Amino acid sequence: MRSSLLALSLLLSTTAFAADTPAPAGDAPPAKAKEEAAKPDPDVAAASVEEDAQPKKRSISMRDRSLSYTVTPGHLTIRDDDGAPKASMFYVAYTVDNGRGPVRPVTFLFNGGPGSSTMWLHMGSFGPVKVDASLPETVQGPPFRYGANPDTLLDVSDLVFIDAPTTGLSRPLGKAESKDFFGVDKDLDAFGRTIQRYLTKYGRWNSPKFIIGESYGTTRAAGLSTALADRGVQLNGIVLVSTVLNFNSFNGDQSMVNFLPTYATNAWYHGKVAEPKPDLMSWVAEAKAFAAGPYAAALQKGAAITEAEKQSIAQQMARLTGLSEAYILRSNLRVNPDRFERELLRDRRQIIGRIDSRYVGTDADAAGEKPSYDAQAAAITGAFAGALNDYLFRDLGYKTPLSYRPNNYAGIGEDWNFQHKSVEGQQLAVDTSADLAAAMRGNPRMKLLSVNGLYDLATPFFGADYDIGHMALEPQITANIRYTYYPAGHMMYTDPGSARQLKADLADFYASAQ
Structure with missing residues (x-):
């Protein structure tokens, strides 16, 4: 844990932006590594x-x-x-x-x-x-x-x-x-x-x-x-x-409930909701009501949820989040934030930021599961x-x-x-x-x-x-x-x-x- x-x-911080330090080749540390580490x-x-x-x-x-x-x-x-x-x-x-x-x-x-x-x-x-x-x-x-x-x-x-x-x-x-x-x-x-x-x-x-x-x-x-x-x-x-x-609260189904209204605001901002575009705070209120109501109830059913119920929830999620019903169903109604950052603008070959999802970027692998960096942190x-x-x-x-x-x-x-x-x-x-x-x-x-x-x-x-x-x-x-x-x-x-x-x-x- x-x-x-x-x-x-580490990703919660506004500075979650640093390249991984490559490990030395081979099984042995570089010469004198322990001596250097021991120095003040x-x-x-x-x-x-x-x-x-x-x-x-x-x-x-x-x-x-x-x-x-x-x-x-x-x-x-x-x-x-x-x-x-x-x-x-x-x-x-x-x-x-x-x-x-x-x-x-x-x-x-x-x-x-x-x-x-x-x-x-x-x-x-x-x-x-x-x-x-x-x-x-x-x-x-x-x-x-x-x-x-x-x-x-x-x-x-x-x-x-x-x-x-x-x-x-x-x-x-x-x-x-x-x-x-x-x-x-x-x-x-x-x-x-x-x-x-x-x-x-x-x-x-x-x-x-x-x-x-x-x-x-x-x-x-x-x-x-x-x-x-x-x-x-x-x-x-x-x-x-x-x-x-x-x-x-970052684990389990409550985490999914907590994130869904933010997915909805991102879909709104990036033009992934149906026209005419609703008022932002009205859209937020609708997303909150769905997340705390039908969505939370569906997730609590676990394996007892029916296929018809799954389909209904996926349809509502797709309308609010801008993701496809098929992707939501393949995710078992549970889309993790890093996957959302990658999936929302996949058709544009773009990723969205984590700290501030108004920021967009590109990745080497447009088919990847999650972004390789935070577009907002890289930008500022x-x-x-x-x-x-x-x-x-x-x-x-x-x-x-x-x-x-x-x-x-x-x-x-x-x-x-x-x-x-x-x-x-x-x-x-x-x-x-x-x-x-x-x-x-x-x-x-x-x-x-x-x-x-x-x-x-x-x-x-x-x-x-x-x-x-x-x-x-x-x-x-x-x-x-x-x-x-x-x-x-x-x-x-x-x-x-x-x-x-x-x-x-x-x-x-x-x-x-x-």
Whole structure:
């Protein structure tokens, strides 16, 4: 189970784009391979136990006003319970002095993976600087365009972007090794200590506190809801962007139910539905009703389903998803996401993206079962990595002997432990919805916002609805939960129209949570 869950989770990240490293020929490793592997990594050894901060004063012209702020890239040192250093955690903080001092809201943001840095949220979402990846196509080569973000959240809250241990510029310290952070609970401990340290170092314990996590970062955010409460950190609100809380929901028939409405939105976007084309949200509502009703009931019958029932369901699926009845029947009514990405536009010899299925690409084998790469990740990864390095090291002039790691998938490999000690006991596969539910019961004033992309084939929006809707909360607590949907993918904030609406939705959410 662990290996299959790891493979799945790596694809959840917005950076699931890397060529496989070829194995050496023959049975024996290259000469001196073990000796080289045993040597300390100079990029890790260069990390310092001394905390640093290198602030710069900046300003941004927004749509209706100018905003002055301080941007501070730096490292925080987190320590174990005995005071020994564990990791140097890299962050970039954006703060505004508007007279509110320590009671201005502060938001901690991170991506997921596991194994992804927070490059994506930092350079693409709510900060004052943003990469131009506004079109669902390959970003033009360097020089990459980045500049003022008109939809920054900085006018609402201070922002602290944190890189996970071993990614970005975050590194182990002292006797700690990379593997000491490779697990659900190890990761939660590191982020909990980092947030606690930031609050102490910068005197922000009395500030309204928010968390924004994306993809596996939503798994982390939900787990942190109780982990931080145990440390005395009370949150005002949590924003889940492209949600996965329960890793068990990627297995079995419920997974098929969760993905079907996203298949329907893709068929709509790529012109695979009958004319006249219906309104998008009406189409979504119809797909949800079919998925939760007739489709779920048919799958639950298992081998007891009749041929006539199969045929009826296949016909309805074909109309909604753009796939042929024959293909759906051959798939036993269960079309996995990777097969859908390959099959939807097979007649055009194209594949669609997983992270954002508005993106299309081509494959060497037009008859293949699944895509060999993610068209969206291929289209934007270079731009984000290039822009971040230019912004951080040239524009901000940040000084460090370390190199920025957009991800550390190769380092994590098979070592990530998906078990989790939740509030309900030990889990073999993580489900932090239980932690989040417990935190919301313990703090009934905390608000939750679920942010979803309609063209996201990594974390389907109907799956987020299902996980959050099954947290067994009382109606007065459920009233604290909001859901929003955008005509874009996993990283809906890269789409200009979605980004503007998301900013407005977040501003309303923050106002309701203070």
